[in-house]
Amino acid sequence: MRHSLLTIALILALPAFSTDERPLRQAQDKPNIILIMTDDMGFECLGVNGSVSYKTPNLDRMAQEGVRFTHCYSQPICSPSRVQIMTGIYNNRNYTKWGTLPQSETTFGHIMQEAGYATATAGKWQLSTEGVTASKAGFDETCMWAYGFDLEGFELKHPIGAKNNYYYNPKRPSERYYAIEDDRPHMTSRYWNPCVLRNGELVKTSYVDYAPDICTDFLVDYIERKQAQPFFIYYPMILTHGPNVPTPDSEGIEQMSNAQKLKGNKVYFKDMVEYADKLVGRILDQLEALGLRDNTLILFTGDNGTQRGTRTETEDGMIIGGKGSTANAGTHVPLITSWRGSGVMGQACDDLVDFTDFLMTIIHAGGVPLPQHLSLDGRSFLPQIAGKSYRSDVYRTEKRDWVFCHWDKNPASPMANPKFPRARFARNERFKLYDNGRLYDLSTDPLEQRVLPDNPERQSVRNELQAVLDAMPMKPDFYTQGGVTREDNLAAPKGQGPSEEIEANPKLMGE
Secondary structure, three states: OHHHHHHHHHHHOOOOOOOOOOOOOOHHHOOEEEEEEEOOOOHHHOHHHOEOOOOOHHHHHHHHOOEEEEEEEOOOOHHHHHHHHHHOOOHHHHOOOOOEOOOOOOOHHHHHHHOOOEEEEEEEOOOEOOOOOHHHOOOOEEEEEOOHHHHOOOOOOOOOOOOOOOOOEOOEHHHOOEEEEOOEEEEEOOOEOOOEEEOOEEEOOOOOOEHHHHHHHHHHHHHHHOOOOOEEEEEEOOOOOOOOOOOOOOOOHHHOOHHHHHOOOHHHHHHHHHHHHHHHHHHHHHHHHOOOOOOEEEEEEEOOOOOOOOEEEEOOEEEEOOOOOOOHHHHEEEEEEEOHHHOOOOEEEEEEEEOOHHHHHHHHHOOOOOOOOOOOOOOOOHHHHHOHHHOOOOOOOOOOOOEEEEEOOOOOOOOOOOOOOOEEEEEOOOEEEEOOOOEEEOOOOOOOOOOOOOOHHHHHHHHHHHHHHHOOOOOOOOOOHHHOOHHHHOOOOOOOOOOHHHHOOHHHHOO
16 A cells, blocks of 8 residues: 555655756666665764774765765664664654564655665664565665574574574584574574575575675675666665674684684774775775766765763763763764765765654655655755755755654563663754753763753743654653653763673664
């Protein structure tokens, strides 16, 4: 039903551009679009954003050839961010369960596929527990690291439901594909000897195989095969999520045993950041080699803040990762964009962007009509990327005065997770208002440790942000369910604890 509605909407939709914009390119000249999203790699990890702990030359070069945004905000953790970025809708309206993209939802993959783009995705999906698989989310081809629940239906070493139902034998470690938790498949190897599904087929791997390379190889090949037609690629990278394990470029990797390759150690986070940058460079190099770079819009971001407890030295001081927190350390993510053919290069933009804005920007860039049956929350930031002539009422290109966050890690759970208390806030570049009334000045208090007292000077900003919160519906039991109160929604990092806590906890590692 969704696809028939979408087809009708594409036929009946308003013209893609308003009269004051540059005209649409011919179909064969439509830009290719690539969205790359790292996992657990916050704003502070990029050299161009001030990091001195890690080297990211490819992303720094991409920023020099495009636009770097300083105020992009995600959800505090991965599944909510993935649903929001793909649907252009805030979590209070369509995020229903951890690890689930509801089957009723329309993604940017569906829209671009219907519009004639070749579509592909690779990396980490995570949204098919009871929801949509990547192949049914609008992508012609897929290459994904598989969770245990993605493997049901395959002929594995031990059938689903059998005693000791894991595809791993310590006497034959090359068979390691997933472990179990609570008598069901849960974790899989996401790095060395990975479990990968490529176009629905299980890829046999060993300890010389590294999943991020497999996914990037797939996309590099896809770009070459589809170079004659416009393509849309969504690359939610596996890197840099824990466990922090060595990469193919780590010192001494050739001498490491299989067990050493799987053993997590926080010292490898640096290697993982720099390898993620290397893989972005491979994508850029392939576009350059095929003569596609100028007519390809590339968007790079992260799904949430850096792993909790990870310390990153920056030009402005130490930043401690705050994944899962609604503070800056959990929601402030990088956004580097590059469309070299547009002529806008080497700029920094302080405008607000949130994850609902990506879908609108992608369809705007592709000249794809806005599906009229969808009620989207996002706005296009294409004018900031490619020039003011891309202003459009259709794609809502007005500058944001605020971003909004509805944070509920797992709405389907009858009890809230005390590590991740439910929260709602609205913010601008400087001030942030929670719906329990707490107001913070993030320019002087990024950890949200000092509630601002009321005064006449701040009343106008409080009123503006409160109006945003009042306009965003929520279920009546959002706070009362599970004994949660509005006072629980302050989630500042306050040190966050060591990253080993996350690496040692399979439930956190599976996020």
